[in-house]
Amino acid sequence: MDKAVGVVVFPGTNCEHDVVEALVDLGVPHRLIWHRETDLMDLECVIIPGGFAHGDYLRPGAIAKFSPVMKAVSSFATSGRSVLGICNGFQVLTEAKLLEGALQKNAGLSFICDVVECEVASRNSPVTSSLELGEKLRLPINHFEGNYTCAEDDLKRLLDEDRIILRYVDNPNGSIGDIAAICNKDRNIVGMMPHPERAMSDLLGSSSGRKILASLLERSAVLS
Amino acid sequence: MAEPLHIALGLTDEEFAMIRSVLQRDPNDLELAMYSVMWSEHCSYKSSRVHLRRLPTEGPSVIMGPGENAGVIDVGDGFALAIRMESHNHPSAIEPxxxxxxxxxxxxxxxxxxGARPVALLDSLWMGPQNDPKSRWIFKGVVSGISGYGNAVGVPTVGGETHFEEKFGYNPLVNVAAIGIAPKEHLIKAAATGAGNLVVLLGAPTGRDGIGGVSILASTGFGGESDSSKRPSVQVGDPFEEKKLIELCLDLLRSDLLVGIQDLGGAGLSCATSETAAKGGSSMDIYLDKVPRRESCMEPFEVMISESQERMLAIVHPSNLDKVLALAEHWEVQASVVGEVKDPERWLDGKVRGILRVYDHRDGELLAEVPAGSLADEAPLYDRERREPEGWKRKLQDAPSVDSVTEDVLNDLLKTTFDPSTVYRQYDHQLFLNTIVGPGEDAALLRIGAPGVGRVERSFGVSVDGNPRWCVVHPRRGAAATVVESVMNIACVGAKAVALVDCLNFGNPTHPEVMWQLSESIDGVAEACEALGVAVVGGNVSLYNEANGVDIDPTPTVTTVGLSNIPSLPVPSLARSSVGSSLYLIGESCETLSGSAFAFDFLNSDGGNLFTFDYDKVTRLRDTAIELFEHADAYGVETLHNVSSGGVLDAVREISASSRVGCVLYRDKLTVMDLLGEKPDRLLVTTTSDTELEALLLGKGLSFVRIGYFDGGDVLFA
Known part of the structure; x- marks a missing residue:
């Protein structure tokens, strides 16, 4: 079987089918991973999609981090392969301490669904390697807790190590440093609040997300 | 002496006598409780059913019509669209x-x-004025509730309307519509058939929430200090549980493991068991000890009428039970066998009927024994007294005057604005990658596709519309105008209306004026639907919308769907009007201010007579809108916008706000009635190709005027 992309599904996840549709569009083999699965080693890349894992009860990602699949995601990442958390997936990655910081409630204390402009802040990541530095992307956002925050020394490290990869042009949610996406030190785990899978076609408003997912899949060698 | 139990439960003496004649004995307390909820106005439609029969329910694409859980239409290539609309006015007033x-x-x-996967939600909100703290609390709570539940359950909210009006302060309207997509072969009816099949309860445990929601809340009005004491009758929702339930039920249907399925809503288990048994012509035994509880020491009547949310009743062949339980375990949903389908039997009246029996446990005490159909289908039907409101005919002559509408007033009106994006930005409207045209436009346009169902290369337009101002002025014409507006709205996204569902929000049915309004409105909906070829495939009636003895203005709302092709880019939208483009008003001019927001809010007038329609012209205008949308490029069309509430003035302001381009309006081309009147068979079109557009309109025999052009940053008169 071809090397595939895994799309993690917790109870309450709701963007898994949209991610799959984007992968099908890009011609990439994929499979859905139920949250109780523990073996991901046949995969080249794992995406944790958006939604409300375990109902977001307690806090987004607070219960999901205990799902059996998360230990597997951690080992998978240690092996150097790419992990992308989108929206709720980003929240899960911070709760699981695979990325630093946290996503708190939006500055306006209300849910925001919109299309916003982001700019590429670093090309040195699996999702931006085929984009230009400073390139503007129109990307959908859809979250209540998208306001990225972190300790001062974490922010300094993110800056020093060039790990802020997307910034909002007009900050919609109060995120520190206009941060929309970051990666880990090894640059193989990415968390982003915008939804690239919702931006695959001009008919639906934007095709900017195509470049992001294509970069990720090229880097993971599932798309050449 | 205390009042008899049946009175306390909302049943009349005559209804009690009917129950006695069915059972040929006195009902016990459990049976009485079951009848009281099933024969409530909310569940039985006892005051409206005789009138609803006049609605046209047939059409070439109709697969399921009224009486099913949802209306279903055929969209071709083996796909079907399910559509349903309901009110939640009373619970939203108590606990928004x-x-x-x-x-x-x-x-x-x-x-x-x-059997359909829900892919879209829409809502129609009529709220009290926002300078009133209670109305602000209700509005904020309602929007947060729709956002909180809809987003988390994973169904996009793609459209709707929000209006503020003094009369909805105590009794707001919260009407919600949902659309689903299914492969035709997975459509299923809610019938319990096959003796020996098992009754399986799926989802949340049963608690004391929502006891008597349909009878205590939904079938009485508001007024006085006791309203807050009704709060325990409001149910509590858990979108996470519902999300798991959706995935489980669709999985069960895909795996062909179900004989029938029914949701538990109003009247809870009493409703789901009696309706499925009645529809299947079967008897059914229920064992109450098997019903999972959220609380201890619940009385049998509480278990049978609780409206705890996120529960479904499935009818399962015994050979499939293990597979059903395994799938339920996979999706982390509780599943319990709570009863069994039985053969029908001879009842006391000599007829063979399906009997619903409730036991405390299998082989245990028989707690209730009633013919299922007597609960589900045989509530008394009332043709209640109807009477035209006193002085109504006289009022029709009393048209609001335009004399006080000075140029200063018009210029002031250009500035007032409510930005609906403050509402719809709180709703996920993008999920499932269907949304071609989203909220903020005349209607939503969605691709036809859903996870686990697939896609067809076609789209559907959908709009939700209601207007109490039109309908209080003239219920019949107002209801017809509501349908026309909805049909025109979806035409503005290229879709031709084929079906609608309605939600009839009215006051107290024991007031003859309210029954007259209801009856007239139904005739108005029927008239417009027949003329425009739209089938009414379902609906909901919400009565007792009253507070402190004052009925709300009659408000039939409709959710209209129509099919269209996938449009080519760029798609016309309000945002696309650009500097230098011309603005055209197409359609006959409006001859009255009656029923307009302006007449109500500024002239304090609900008098005069409402506009009527030449349906032949409406049809031509509808088809022209569709043609302009489909061939936007050929006619230089940037924006198509239907005129309705707020008139031409509001419609232009909406385009300008969305496109961020000002508009210069030729004052001499527009009468005050054109500007502020609300006749909805009028269309605004922004074009870069005047000649091509005019040639088309001349060919169609439609009236049109070039009323201005886009420039600068403000809307102003020249």
Missing amino acids: YQGAATGVGGILRDIFTV
Whole structure:
């Protein structure tokens, strides 16, 4: 079987089918991973999609981090392969301490669904390697807790190590440093609040997300 | 002496006598409780059913019509669209967040009960004025409830309307519509058939929430200090539980493991068991000890009428039970066998009927024994007294005057604005990658596709519309105008209306004026639907919308769907009007201010007579709108916008706000009635190709005027 992309599904996840549709569009083999699965080693890349894992009860990602699949995601990442958390997936990655910081409630204390402009802040990541530095992307956002925050020394490290990869042009949610996406030190785990899978076609408003997912899949060698 | 129990439960002496004649004995307290909820106005439609029969329900594409959990139409290539609309007015007045949230949850269950995956939600909100703290609390709670539940359950909210009006302060309207998509072969009806089949309860445990929601809340009005004591009758929603339930039920249907399925909504287990048994012509035994509880020491009547949310009743062949339980375990949903389908039997009246029996446990005490159909279908039907409101005919002569509408007033009106994006930005409207045209436009346009169902290369337009001002001026014409507006709205996204569902929000049915309004409005909906070829495939009636003895203005709302092709880019939208483009008004001019927001809010007038329609012209205008949308490029069309509430003036302001380009309006081309009147068969078109557009309109025999052009940053008169 071809090397595939895994799309993690917790109870309450709701963007898994949209991610799959984007992968099908890009011609990439994929499979859905139920949250109780523990073996991901046949995969080249794992995406944790958006939604409300375990109902977001307690806090987004607070219960999901205990799902059996998360230990597997951690080992998978240690092996150097790419992990992308989108929206709720980003929240899960911070709760699981695979990325630093946290996503708190939006500055306006209300849910925001919109299309916003982001700019590429670093090309040195699996999702931006085929984009230009400073390139503007129109990307959908859809979250209540998208306001990225972190300790001062974490922010300094993110800056020093060039790990802020997307910034909002007009900050919609109060995120520190206009941060929309970051990666880990090894640059193989990415968390982003915008939804690239919702931006695959001009008919639906934007095709900017195509470049992001294509970069990720090229880097993971599932798309050449 | 205390009042008899049946009176306390909302039944009349005559209804009690009918129950006695069915059972040929006195009902016990459990049976009485079951009858009281099933024969409530909310469940039985006892005051409206005789009138609803006049609606046209047939059409070439109709697969399921009224009486099913949802209306279903054929969209070709083996796909079907399910559509349903319901009110949650009363719960939302008492507890806005949970009232609205459970409205969303309930309507979604109706959609997946017929086997369709819910792909879109819409809502129509009529709220009190926002300078009133209580109305602000209600509005904020309702929007948060729709947002909180809809987003988390994973169904996009793609459209709707929000209006503010003094009369909805105590009794707001919260109408929610849902659309689902299914492969035709997975459509299923809610019938319990096959003796020996098992009755399986799926989802949340049963608690004391929502006891008597349909009878205590939904079938009485408001007024006085006791309203807050009704709060325990409001259900509490859990979108996470519902999300798991959706996935489980669709999985069960895909795996062909179900004989039938029914949701538990109003009247809870009493409703789901009696309706499925009655529809299947079967008897059914229920064992109450098997029903999972959230609380201890619940009385049998509480278990049978609780409206705890996120529950479904499935009818399963015994050979499939293990597979059903395994799938339930996979999706982390509780599943319990709570009863069994039995053969029908001879009842006391000598007829062979399906009997619903409730036992405390299998082989245990028989707690209730009633013919299922007597609960589900045989509530008394009332043709209640109807009377035209006193002085109504005289009022029709009393048209609001334009004399006080000075140029200063018009210029002031250009500045007032409510930005609906403050509402719809709180709703996920993008999920499932279907949304071609989203909220903020005349209607939503969605691709036809859903996870686990597939896609067809076609789209559908959908709009939700209601207007109490039109309908209080003239219920029949107002209701017809509501349908025309909805049909025109979806034409503005290229879709030709084929079906609608309605939600009839009215006051107290024991007031003859209210029954007259209801009856007239139904005739108005019927008239417009027949003329425009739209089938009414379902609906909901919400009565007792009154506070302190004052009925709300009659408000039939409709959710209209139509099919269209996938449009080519760029798609016309309000945002696309650009500097230098011309603005045209197409359609006959409006000859009255009656029923307009302006007449109500500024002239304090609900008099005069409402506009009527030449349906032949409406049809031509509708088809022209569709043609302009489909061939936008050929006619240089940037924006198509239907004129309705707020008139031409509001419609232009909306385009300008969305496109961020000002508009210069030729004052001499527009009368005050054109500007502020609300006749909805009028269309605004922004074009870069005047000649091509005019040639087309001349060919269609439609009236048109070039009323201005886009420039600068403000809307102003020249």
